[in-house]
Amino acid sequence: MATKPSLVLKRRLKAAPEKVYEAWTKPEQMTQWWGVAGGPKPPVAETDLRVGGRFRVQFWDPRNEHHSVSGLYREVVPNRKLSFSWAWQSTPERESLVTIELNPIIEGTMLTLTHEQFFDEKARDDHGRGWNVALDRLETFLA
Numbered sequence: 076m077a078t079k080p081s082l083v084l085k086r087r088l089k090a091a092p093e094k095v096y097e098a099w100t101k102p103e104q105m106t107q108w109w110g111v112a113g114g115p116k117p118p119v120a121e122t123d124l125r126v127g128g129r130f131r132v133q134f135w136d137p138r139n140e141h142h143s144v145s146g147l148y149r150e151v152v153p154n155r156k157l158s159f160s161w162a163w164q165s166t167p168e169r170e171s172l173v174t175i176e177l178n179p180i181i182e183g184t185m186l187t188l189t190h191e192q193f194f195d196e197k198a199r200d201d202h203g204r205g206w207n208v209a210l211d212r213l214e215t216f217l218a
Contacts, residue, residue, distance in 0.1 A: 080199035081191035086210050088184045090217040092177040095184045096154045108212040110134030169194040
């Protein structure tokens with residue numbers, strides 16, 4: 076069986092793991108950095124932070140196009156690790172897996188984002204661009 080495409084992104088964040096974890100798990104914080112800037116409506120986030128609980132994030136891009144992604148939490152280790160399924164409302168059959176690892180470092184946190192089981196290389200590349208924008212926004216939010 077062929078291996079499906081995946082990506083790994085790392086970021087040094089100048090915030091404690093607890094603050095980074097909150098940014099990923101508290102809806103009122105998620106809406107501050109998730110998605111793209113310049114949409115006509117603010118993002119909406121919902122979480123049920125437990126193994127088997129659901130999350131959903133919706134945002135609108137500058138062209139007013141609606142984007143909605145959701146999934147189930149598979150692993151929840153406060154301030155250290157989150158793992159969740161990932162599927163866009165537009166392509167629910169293309170479920171993938173995201174794992175966020177938070178490791179304390181002297182300057183704050185080393186975040187490792189692993190996104191795997193992509194449908195194809197284009198999906199991986201598109202998500203890589205999207206995640207880099209989101210991580211840039213997360214970094215600014217936490218500053």
